Amino acid sequence: MSLAALLNAVRALHESTPALQDFAPFPKGLRAANLPPMPCRAASLLAQNPLPGNRQTQPVTAALCAAAGQAEWRQTYSEAEVGAAFLANYGYLELYGPSGHFHTNTARGYIGYWGPGLRYDWHLHEAEELYACLSGAAEFQARGVPDKTISTGGTAEHACNQPHAMTTTDQPFLAYVVWRGAGLAGLPQMEVA
């Protein structure tokens, strides 16, 4: 399995999921950027313990676990910001986007892993965002709206610069995250109290 197989599985999920289609079309004209692999602990965990999905998401989780060793995994927070335990249990890859495995300047899609019992504290970014849960479940908080728990197949949306936070359950949480709009090439920032 390869990153191209992962891209195809994500495209099939995206194009068959109304919430994703309504948020943004899957980008066309993607070019392989041939990013060098970058390991992280989350990738090793995924490769050793493939995570379950549901009927719609399982092709993506299977392709991700198979391609985990080829991906360029990122962690954009420092230990001072989020702590060592968080960094040991989190990682994401940019599947498509301005700096992704498949290049486009019109959209951005990530796959993120967060381990069990993890608190992803308040953060924000300019781009609008849709989380689609691939495996596990997490409680989402977003300023100004009620808390919401999403599980496999569920989605959570965040508006431009709306602070949000997330807490995983006793299972790992895996999500496909799509950005749209202004700030597409930016990064999330932890909210400073």
Ligand code: ZN
């Ligand atoms: Zn976000």
